[in-house]
Amino acid sequence: MFVINGNNHILGRLGSQIAKNLLNGEEVHIINAEGIVLTGSPETVIEKYKQRRRIKHKGRPEKSPSWPKVPQLLVRRIIRGMLPWKTLRGRESFKRLKVYMGNPKNLESQKPLENAQFKGNSRFITIGELCRNLGAKN
Structure with a gap:
């Protein structure tokens, strides 16, 4: 089991290393997901993720991709994009x-x-901060 404290880690670099560990068969736990950092202009990053949440399929909106507002689910969704999701x-x-x-489980990183x-x-x-701007309640 691999435990990572997310505070002050860059999301893309952290995610690519985690994806590699997951594909090698290791179990990975990330704690303090709300402290992970996205680099770039905050206004641009917020607008990018707001636009992703707005994208809907016109004919069948329920079939549209869903982007969560909650920090731990957003991190999971971003790391899912780094994995070959359509394969077993x-x-x-x-x-x-x-x-x-x-x-929550007092894991040691x-x-x-x-x-x-x-x-x-x-x-x-x-x-x-990004999730609070997207409308998360925490």
Whole structure:
């Protein structure tokens, strides 16, 4: 079992390493999902995810892709995009991913992933702030 503390990790770099571990058969738990960082202008990032949530199929809106507002589900959805979701291998590996807000099970995280650490030298927004702007209640 691989436990990662999401605070101050860049989402894309963290997600690609997690996807690789999942495909290798490991179980991955992410704690503190609301502290994961998205780099870029906050206004642009918020508008991008608002637009993704607005996309609906005209004839059958219930068949449209769904993008969640809650931090742990949004992180799961983004990592799902990094897996081969339409294959059995991808779906089985996605089941081994657990994402939590905070640390509900008092899991101890291993040392942070070096190349996914956020250095703080660019504009950014956290997943928690993004979800509050999308309409999440937390």
